[in-house]
Amino acid sequence: VICPSCTHDNIAGVETCEECGQSLSEAYQDWGSEEFQELLTEPLSVLNPRTPVCVTSTASLAEVISLLQGKNVGCVLVTGEKGELVGIFTERDVLYRVAGLIRNLGQITVESLMTHRPTALNLSAA
Template identity: 45%
Template sequence: MYCPACSHDKNPPGADACTNCGLALTHLDAPAPNGPVEASLVTDPVSALDPRPPLTVPLDATLGDAIRQMTTGRIGAVLVTGPGGDLVGILTERDFLTKVAGAPGFEALPVSRFMTPDPETVAPTDVLAFALGKMDAGGYRHLPVVAAGKPVGVISVRDVLRHLTTVCQDG
């Protein structure tokens, strides 16, 4: 790796500092975004998606309570909160299809039995690429946005696509 300060070109690839003069080289090794979409993914925070406020249900809610919230709010996921308001789980449309469908009297069953406990989350300040990577790795369509343990929003794959479409139109 070439050092711009002393012109030393014998630094190993990925070196933290120049072996000749000691100049920090880590900032030179960072990938540079190629185009507006990549720039947005690596620089824009999750908050740029303007996450919608989360619809929540308490841990002791029933599936009937949760599905009414989802239907009324026209959303695909509700966040489950504990007594102090901390996020403890998420219940999604997929959970209803894979875990609940066919359960007799499901409306009275507890959310806690079917929710995904301790879901992956992002902070409002995390970059979009980080959030998208979590969604891809876990196969998630919804990701809670959490600040200080409390849910402050939910983002979806559709939110990311909508944002990137706007970036493409502006670029």
């Protein structure tokens, strides 16, 4: 089974991806159903998403982790000098790139560990 998150080719029958740990249960769903196809035509705004939490690329890891906790969000969007999206930093980044590995959280910028150039959609996108 190909993981929809990381495209790792997993052994048939496993419930989570052996590479990234994502659930593979959605890989078995019928994405061709009429209900699902209707959802694909709705704009993202119908989901009423929260206003994203943003930081500059020079924010320290300590600041970013504090924001993740304080705002109760799973990620922050990282913006460049002109306010453009340049990266994303997630709870998963904290777990796999920071926890137990980095001690000087106040001295390291989020730019050094963020995922660069994430793909983003407009609220009007369907």
